[in-house]
Amino acid sequence: MKYAKTxxxxxxxxxxxxxxxxxxxxxxxxAPRISLTTGVNELTSTVPRIPDRVVNPVVDMVGExxxxxxxxxxxxxxxxxGVADAAAPLLGGLPLGG
Numbered sequence: 001m002k003y004a005k006t007x008x009x010x011x012x013x014x015x016x017x018x019x020x021x022x023x024x025x026x027x028x029x030x031a032p033r034i035s036l037t038t039g040v041n042e043l044t045s046t047v048p049r050i051p052d053r054v055v056n057p058v059v060d061m062v063g064e065x066x067x068x069x070x071x072x073x074x075x076x077x078x079x080x081x082g083v084a085d086a087a088a089p090l091l092g093g094l095p096l097g098g
Contacts, residue, residue, distance in 0.1 A: 089096045
């Protein structure tokens with residue numbers, strides 16, 4: 001009889017702890033609440049500032065390279081258009097009668 005009472009007491013204690021545990025666990029968050037914006041702001045606040053005298057020449061060089069590439073593409077496109085206009089009109093790779 002003593003064993004049955006001991007088992008009942010242990011089972012009751014475990015049931016009571018199990019019923020109380022979710023309420024106490026739900027009250028406290030397990031991890032800090034961090035949003036993407038907060039994380040990015042934290043990272044950018046710790047990055048050292050690069051002086052403008054270093055950044056500006058690089059930005060200018062990239063802009064000049066982009067402008068030069070655009071001019072080259074436009075020149076190539078004009079050449080291709082000129083060749084296509086000078087060629088006989090084709091339909092499916094065959095010349096049209098004309």
